[in-house]
Amino acid sequence: MTIVELIEKANALEAKIADATGDERYELHQELHRALENIRAKGGSVPSHLRNLDLELVDEEVEDSFDNMPV
Secondary structure (H helix, E strand, O other): OOHHHHHHHHHHHHHHHHHOOHHHHHHHHHHHHHHHHHHHHOOOOOOHHHHHHHHHHHHHHHHHHHHOOOO
């Protein structure tokens, strides 16, 4: 895939993530993260809104992991 195709894929995933919940949201985030890594690997620049979304989703996953910890 070219950088442009990867960015288009990431934008499409962004729209799907907005409507997703639970495990589907997690799987879509993993796909988004791989797409962003591929953009970087090919020498492209990741748009800031996609980079921010990736970071927000990582934070969300970390928070969710603490919800399951015994107190």
